[in-house]
Amino acid sequence: MRGPRVRDPELLSALHLRWRECAICGNTGVLSLHHISNKPRDDLEGNLVMLCGSGTTGCHGLVESQLKSKRTWLAHYIRKNRPDTLEYLEWRFPIEGADEWLKRVLGG
Numbered sequence: 001m002r003g004p005r006v007r008d009p010e011l012l013s014a015l016h017l018r019w020r021e022c023a024i025c026g027n028t029g030v031l032s033l034h035h036i037s038n039k040p041r042d043d044l045e046g047n048l049v050m051l052c053g054s055g056t057t058g059c060h061g062l063v064e065s066q067l068k069s070k071r072t073w074l075a076h077y078i079r080k081n082r083p084d085t086l087e088y089l090e091w092r093f094p095i096e097g098a099d100e101w102l103k104r105v106l107g108g
Contacts, residue, residue, distance in 0.1 A: 008043045019050035023077050024059040024070060027052035034060050036078070036085060037092055037105075046088030049074070068107050075108025 012033060021028045034051045035041045052058035062070040078085045079102065089098035102108055 011045060012043060012048075015045065015048060015050065021050070022052035022059050023049045023081075024051060024063075024073050027058065030054070030058065032060050034063060036074075037089065037101075042088075042092075044088060046082075046084040047092075049078070049082070049085070071106040072108040075102040075106035078102060078106075079108075 015033060016031070019031075022031060029052060031050050031052055032054050033048045035043075036047050036049055041047075051060035051063060053060040053062075055061060055064050059070055063074055079099075086098045089101050093101045096104070
């Protein structure tokens with residue numbers, strides 16, 4: 001059973017202003033925040049990435065639908081550009097570690 005979802009509306013608003021393009025394709029159209037680890041769905045900067053579309057459209061939809069190429073690209077993006085996410089994953093999954101979690105969950 002997972003705990004209550006952490007909500008930080010100020011952080012979410014700030015990230016929407018700061019991250020102005022999709023982390024996967026660079027699209028600047030309709031954007032939404034994606035939770036990298038959805039168990040629990042922590043609204044922490046290290047657990048969020050901006051993707052185009054929604055949970056059913058664009059890169060966000062493709063990641064949610066388990067499309068391997070998009071998930072692998074997301075893992076690559078995290079390793080290259082998001083030390084905060086790697087730190088978050090090390091904290092959230094201390095036994096498995098960030099690299100193994102990325103390989104298992106995102107396939108990358």
